[in-house]
Amino acid sequence: xxxxxxxxxxxxxxxxxxxxxxxxxxxxxxxxxxxxxxxxxxxxxxxxxxxxxxxxxxxxxxxxxxxxxxxxxxxxxxxxxxxxxxxxxxxxxxxxxxxxxxxxxxxxxxxxxxxxxxxxxxxxxxxxxxxxxxxxxxxxxxxxxxxxxxxxxxxxxxxxxxxxxxxxxxxxxxxxxxxxxxxxxxxxxxxxxxxxxxxxxxxxxxxxxxxxxxxxxxxxxxxxxxxxxxxxxxxxxxxxxxxxxxxxxxxxxxxxxxxxxxxxxxxxxxxxxxxxxxxxxxxxxxxxxxxxxxxxxxxxxxxxxxxxxxxxxxxxxxxxxxxxxxxxxxxxxxxxxxxxxxxxxxxxxxxxxxxxxxxxxxxxxxxxxxxxx
Amino acid sequence: xxxxxxxxxxxxxxxxxxxxxxxxxxxxxxxxxxxxxxxxxxxxxxxxxxxxxxxxxxxxxxxxxxxxxxxxxxxxxxxxxxxxxxxxxxxxxxxxxxxxxxxxxxxxxxxxxxxxxxxxxxxxxxxxxxxxxxxxxxxxxxxxxxxxxxxxxxxxxxxxxxxxxxxxxxxxxxxxxxxxxxxxxxxxxxxxxxxxxxxxxxxxxxxxxxxxxxxxxxxxxxxxxxxxxxxxxxxxxxxxxxxxxxxxxxxxxxxxxxxxxxxxxxxxxxxxxxxxxxxxxxxxxxxxxxxxxxxxxxxxxxxxxxxxx
Numbered sequence: 001x002x003x004x005x006x007x008x009x010x011x012x013x014x015x016x017x018x019x020x021x022x023x024x025x026x027x028x029x030x031x032x033x034x035x036x037x038x039x040x041x042x043x044x045x046x047x048x049x050x051x052x053x054x055x056x057x058x059x060x061x062x063x064x065x066x067x068x069x070x071x072x073x074x075x076x077x078x079x080x081x082x083x084x085x086x087x088x089x090x091x092x093x094x095x096x097x098x099x100x101x102x103x104x105x106x107x108x109x110x111x112x113x114x115x116x117x118x119x120x121x122x123x124x125x126x127x128x129x130x131x132x133x134x135x136x137x138x139x140x141x142x143x144x145x146x147x148x149x150x151x152x153x154x155x156x157x158x159x160x161x162x163x164x165x166x167x168x169x170x171x172x173x174x175x176x177x178x179x180x181x182x183x184x185x186x187x188x189x190x191x192x193x194x195x196x197x198x199x200x201x202x203x204x205x206x207x208x209x210x211x212x213x214x215x216x217x218x219x220x221x222x223x224x225x226x227x228x229x230x231x232x233x234x235x236x237x238x239x240x241x242x243x244x245x246x247x248x249x250x251x252x253x254x255x256x257x258x259x260x261x262x263x264x265x266x267x268x269x270x271x272x273x274x275x276x277x278x279x280x281x282x283x284x285x286x287x288x289x290x291x292x293x294x295x296x297x298x299x300x301x302x303x304x305x306x307x308x309x310x311x312x313x314x315x316x317x318x319x320x321x322x323x324x325x326x327x328x329x330x331x332x333x334x335x336x337x338x339x340x341x342x343x344x345x346x347x348x349x350x351x352x353x354x355x356x357x358x359x360x361x362x363x364x365x366x367x368x369x370x371x372x373x
Numbered sequence: 374x375x376x377x378x379x380x381x382x383x384x385x386x387x388x389x390x391x392x393x394x395x396x397x398x399x400x401x402x403x404x405x406x407x408x409x410x411x412x413x414x415x416x417x418x419x420x421x422x423x424x425x426x427x428x429x430x431x432x433x434x435x436x437x438x439x440x441x442x443x444x445x446x447x448x449x450x451x452x453x454x455x456x457x458x459x460x461x462x463x464x465x466x467x468x469x470x471x472x473x474x475x476x477x478x479x480x481x482x483x484x485x486x487x488x489x490x491x492x493x494x495x496x497x498x499x500x501x502x503x504x505x506x507x508x509x510x511x512x513x514x515x516x517x518x519x520x521x522x523x524x525x526x527x528x529x530x531x532x533x534x535x536x537x538x539x540x541x542x543x544x545x546x547x548x549x550x551x552x553x554x555x556x557x558x559x560x561x562x563x564x565x566x567x568x569x570x571x572x573x574x575x576x577x578x579x580x581x582x583x584x585x586x587x588x589x590x591x592x593x594x595x596x597x598x599x600x601x602x603x604x605x606x607x608x609x610x611x612x613x614x615x616x617x618x619x620x621x622x623x624x625x626x627x628x629x630x631x632x633x634x635x636x637x638x639x640x641x642x643x644x645x646x647x648x649x650x651x652x653x654x655x656x657x658x659x660x661x662x663x664x665x666x667x668x669x670x671x672x673x674x675x676x677x678x679x680x681x682x
Contacts, residue, residue: 006479010465010472017467017503209463217425217457218480218523219449372428373388 003220007228012235015202024198025236026243029190033244036186036308037179037252048142050079051095051109053086056116065117065153069128072149073110079145088114096131106133108142123157176339179252184334185307187244188269191237192327195273196280196298199233201291203281207369222370226278230361233277234270241266261337261346268353269330275360276326282367301327329353376439378403378527378558379424384433386419393419395582396433401560401575403526406553408573409562410667413679416582417562418460421531424560425457438527453481456525456557460532462516466505470496470515473504474522481523490518494548510541517548527558534568535679546572564679570663578670585670590663597669598661600633603640606655615646 015021050073056066073079086095092109099107111129119126130146132139155162206212215225241258248254277294284290304318305311305327311319322328333349336342379401386394394416401407409417422428424437426448438454440447464473471487478484491500494514499507507515513533520528530549534542542565549572552559563569569576570590577587586593605612608630616623616632619642624631632643640658647654668674674682 003480006476010468010476013472014465014467209466210459210461211463211465213427214457214459214462214464214519215480217427217452217455217459218477219452219482220480371426372422 004224004228004231007215007220007225008231008235011229011232015198015232015236021198021202025190025194025240029186029240029244030247032186032190033179033182033247034251036182037248040178040182047078047080048138049082049108050142050146051082051086051099051107052112053088053090053092053109054112055088055114056112057114058117065120066112069112069116069149069153072152073146076145076149079142092131100133106136108132108136108139110146120153120157177252177254179248179254180256180339181310181335182308183244183248183254183256184338185331187237187241187266188327188331188334189302189305189307190240191233191266191269191330192273192301193298194236194240195233195270195275195277196301197291197294199229199274199277200280200294201287203229203278203368204284204287204290207281207285208287212369213372216370222365222368225370226361226365226368229278230271230274233274234267237266237270238263256338257341259337261343262334265330265333265337265346265350265353268350268357269334272326272330272353272357272360275357275362275364278364278368279360282364282369301325304328306331326353326356329356376403377401377436378405378438379407379560380434380436381420381424382434384420384423384435385431386416386423386428387431393582394423397579397582397584399577399584399587401558403558404553404556405574406549406559406561406572408569408576409560409579410564410566410569410573410576410663411562411579412564412671412673412675412681414681415579417564417579418531420579421529421560421562425455425529426451453523454526456520456523456528458513458516458520458528458530458533460535462512462519464504464512464515464519467503469501469503470507471500473515474518477519477522483524484522485524487522490521494518510537510544513537513541513545514548517545521552521557525557527560528552530559530561532562532564532679534563534565542568564675566662566664566667566675576663578667580671586666593663593666594661597666598663599665599669600635601661602659603632603634603643604657604659605630605632606657608654611650612647612652612654615650615652616643619643619646 015025052070052073054066054070058064058067070081070085074081086092086109092111096106096109109131111131113126113128116126116128128146128150130143132143203212212225216222241262245254245256245258248256280294280297281290284293304314304322305325306322307327311322311328314322329349329352333346333353336346336349377400379399381400382398384394384397385392397416397420409420411417419428423430423435423442426437426442430443435442437451440451442448442451465476468476471491474487474490478487491497494517496511496514496518499511504512504515517530517533520530533549534545537545546568549559549561561569561572573590575587575589576593578585578593586597588596607628608625609628610625612630613623613625616630620632620639622633632639634640644656664674671681676682
């Protein structure tokens with residue numbers, strides 16, 4: 001036991017003193033969380049932008065119906081009317097052309113015709129015009145909101161009252177934000193890169209430089225060496241999780257939690273990815289080739305395992321591919337326990353992780369050379 | 374102790390078709406420095422690693438400190454009592470000298486004091502320096518210190534001074550001599566003739582997986598070194614002519630006169646002959662070295678890099 005402790009301490013210290021080790025195991029995931037948290041973390045809160053051109057002239061004395069319509073749109077919280085509104089002189093077609101962007105698509109524009117207020121006050125029909133791009137998936141949603149606001153006006157003018165109302169309740173006990181999705185995903189992904197890239201290159205470097213062989217000439221047993229390495233990865237994973245959770249809470253008021261199930265999942269994940277790292281390092285002699293192979297495995301796995309987007313939105317063949325990647329199960333398991341509180345789903349995922357962990361640690365032990373040939 | 378520190382009988386090691394060690398037998402006595410001398414690829418490291426229980430043997434019988442290297446409990450006991458300095462010793466790069474020595478110490482039940490080792494090896498000022506910031510000589514010194522961290526009875530030093538500059542090499546030799554002073558048995562491999570001659574109580578000359586000769590440096594030189602030579606420095610033609618009457622094998626080279634001899638009597642005859650003629654000369658006696666022994670046995674020399682030439 002004292003030998004395992006000594007190996008664990010030495011390996012962890014050696015890792016934490018490496019600038020690239022520190023960068024890739026802590027700073028890099030933190031940067032990713034900050035970037036993803038800032039870009040995608042708050043899209044739900046701010047609502048969908050709508051440009052409005054108001055061609056209606058408001059009389060000074062009577063209520064201004066066009067202004068009220070715009071106010072009603074804003075109060076839905078779903079739509080945010082871009083301020084300032086477009087002047088009547090603006091050519092809407094030219095505006096849409098010049099404001100089309102790569103990511104946002106074409107801007108959504110609502111045109112309120114002149115005489116809108118006068119027609120509404122007299123109860124005469126009048127159309128507002130809504131222009132959105134067919135590529136804009138949210139275009140119809142915003143159209144629906146506009147139509148709902150228009151209906152409110154119709155009820156009011158007709159003096160009718162609502163018969164069927166809507167009461168909206170939240171589906172989950174916790175209010176989830178996008179950043180909540182990223183914390184377990186990124187933690188799992190970087191535990192994976194720590195094992196598959198970091199440990200692979202360090203372990204094969206130990207082998208090349210003769211450190212492993214020198215230690216094998218002491219009473220240290222192979223299993224003690226492996227357990228020491230795995231423990232070191234587990235502690236790094238817990239540290240990483242703590243950093244990510246703290247950052248998400250402080251910067252984005254995230255609701256992720258760290259409970260016993262999550263800690264168990266982190267440890268199991270660390271065992272799995274150290275097993276893979278040890279296996280790769282044992283199989284590939286040259287440290288550079290080993291770290292190249294680690295990268296070649298880690299990056300596709302990172303993008304296809306639901307770290308950055310849910311596996312469900314990928315094409316079916318990629319979904320089935322994701323189902324054979326170990327990271328998918330750790331990401332899902334961590335998400336189940338950290339944000340959804342769904343422990344039975346977490347258990348299923350973690351059973352897969354545990355089984356893979358056993359396989360890879362045994363494989364890693366088999367290919368780690370303690371006695372030459 | 375009574376038992377041999379190392380006992381090797383008919384050891385063979387094959388890698389596929391290649392025979393790296395071809396039926397060698399030798400013993401190392403407790404308390405001696407025993408050197409394996411040979412070029413790269415002769416089978417030195419393979420043999421050492423078999424003795425260190427890091428490599429299985431193909432056939433033959435090897436006992437180290439009375440334990441069979443082929444059996445697991447024996448191996449575990451050997452590892453507790455041996456110290457190892459591998460070729461190109463490396464420790465954990467980003468740990469300090471002290472942290473690395475403490476790591477090695479933690480592998481044993483009753484380790485030596487790390488503080489004491491640091492002092493003995495003059496590493497006090499480097500104790501807090503990271504291993505990767507050390508020079509080659511200092512790394513090697515840490516390696517020797519690490520090899521002694523368990524107070525071993527037997528120390529294996531595989532090419533302990535390869536790649537070191539001459540000054541550091543001499544300093545390392547002092548350290549190795551000190552080991553004998555502390556009662557350790559030392560098994561050393563080297564391709565440096567001078568190193569073997571200076572340090573070893575006994576030398577085994579290993580060529581192409583076989584032991585060509587084994588003995589003390591004196592025995593080897595006596596048996597294989599050939600004749601000793603009297604050199605009459607700048608003796609010239611007169612000296613040459615005089616000695617020629619008594620000895621057929623006298624030779625002149627660069628103004629020096631060289632007289633190979635086998636008995637002390639020959640020296641007397643030569644000196645008397647010259648004195649009778651009133652010739653005053655400066656003389657030097659030249660003995661063959663291990664280098665000549667090696668050349669005679671192997672048929673080639675070894676370069677500084679350890680290659681056969």
